[in-house]
Amino acid sequence: MSGGRNGPLLLAVESSCDETSIALVEGGRRIHANVVASQVAMHAAAGGIVPEVAARAHLRWIVPVLEEAWSEAALEWSDVDGVAVTYGPGLAGSLLVGINFAKALAYVRGKPLIGVNHLEGHVYAAWLSASESAADRDGSAHEEPVFPLVALVVSGGHTFLAEMRDHLTYRLLGQTVDDAAGEAFDKVGRLLGLGYPGGPEIMRAAAGATRRDIVFPRAWMGTSYDFSFSGLKTAARRIVDAARADEGLPADDPKARLSRETIAELAYGFQESVVDVLVTKTIRAAEETSARSIVLGGGVAANRVLRERLVGEAQARGLPCIVPPPALCTDNGAMIGAAGAWRLAAGDRAGLDLDARPSLPLATR
Ligand SMILES: Nc1ncnc2c1ncn2[C@@H]1O[C@H](COP(=O)(O)OP(=O)(O)OP(=O)(O)O)[C@@H](O)[C@H]1O
Ligand SMILES: [Mg+2]
Incomplete structure (x- = not known):
């Protein structure tokens, strides 16, 4: 530079x-x-x-x-x-x-x-x-991402896995076929009667879970690196309705809220499902592309469980995983x-005719 x-x-x-x-x-x-x-x-x-x-x-x-x-x-x-x-x-x-x-x-x-x-x-x-990278927490110097790498971006509007073999070059490995991960957090947060945005609220509620029995489905999409969260949202609606019936709450009164314990248990089960799929696919992508590091980004990367799980799984394989602080x-x-x-x-310059591109993609397959 x-x-x-x-x-x-x-x-x-x-x-x-x-x-x-x-x-x-x-x-x-x-x-x-x-x-x-x-x-x-x-x-x-x-x-x-x-x-x-x-x-x-x-x-x-x-x-x-x-x-x-x-x-x-x-x-x-x-x-x-x-x-x-x-x-x-x-x-x-x-x-x-x-x-x-x-x-x-x-x-x-x-x-x-x-x-x-x-x-x-x-x-x-x-x-x-x-x-931060895993190495920082061990007390060694800050590690920068090294190429080739696999990047997982999980945000309010996007969820994708891309391979970068050098700066500014992306090969799309997989993306969501329906909702973004952040959107799923926000929608399920609403179902549980939590505030907006749902992501941080679900994380907080899940941290207080004492019962962890309800298992939410995982959409593995075969061996592809694509993601799908709309089925999970439908399952969440069914599970929430059943829990409301169990607690004798009227189906059509959003002010009648589930007990704090039940909300925590459901938030935990939902978060586990999302994190499990994201981490499993990212690690598999890193292994299959012989990546030398993993990068995590986007608003959902502020989620503590996702950050810790991905860094832990990467570290267990000797792979540095670089995660920005939540802010x-x-x-x-x-x-x-x-x-x-x-x-x-790289010599990129925009002219004064630069225009908004609301659907601008990042990577192509
Ligand atoms: N701790 C958290 N756990 C889970 N999700 C979170 C957390 N904090 C924020 N989010 C989610 O991150 C999303 C916002 O991320 P971000 O600001 O990157 O999205 P965006 O800019 O709206 O979308 P995009 O980047 O796709 O254009 C929201 O869906 C929010 O619920
Ligand atoms: Mg964003």
């Missing part, structure tokens, strides 16, 4: 969904600032994201977020080598706010503009120096600055 310091300094903008974030990242690794304004509390009342509301909130917050990033970083425009921005996938209205803001900054300041795929950002969070798994600008640095080094 070229530029001053340890590689170029990027100002990175992320607004693809319901987080407005701006980061200043050096050399794709070192975070100088990473400010995230989350709209989660705002969307919780609606039980999900309302796109129009999300876009307006990005507009409201993007300038204060930029100001906060500058005050965290003690840097100035003359230090910046480029402006990176997420241009897809995501909600069109939300993406456009970040794209237009980044374009204006790049134009006014005379800096190169770099368009970044949001999913590539989730992968490259593993290169940020705050990320770098959910949407943030730093991961866009990390991916953007490699894109800049």
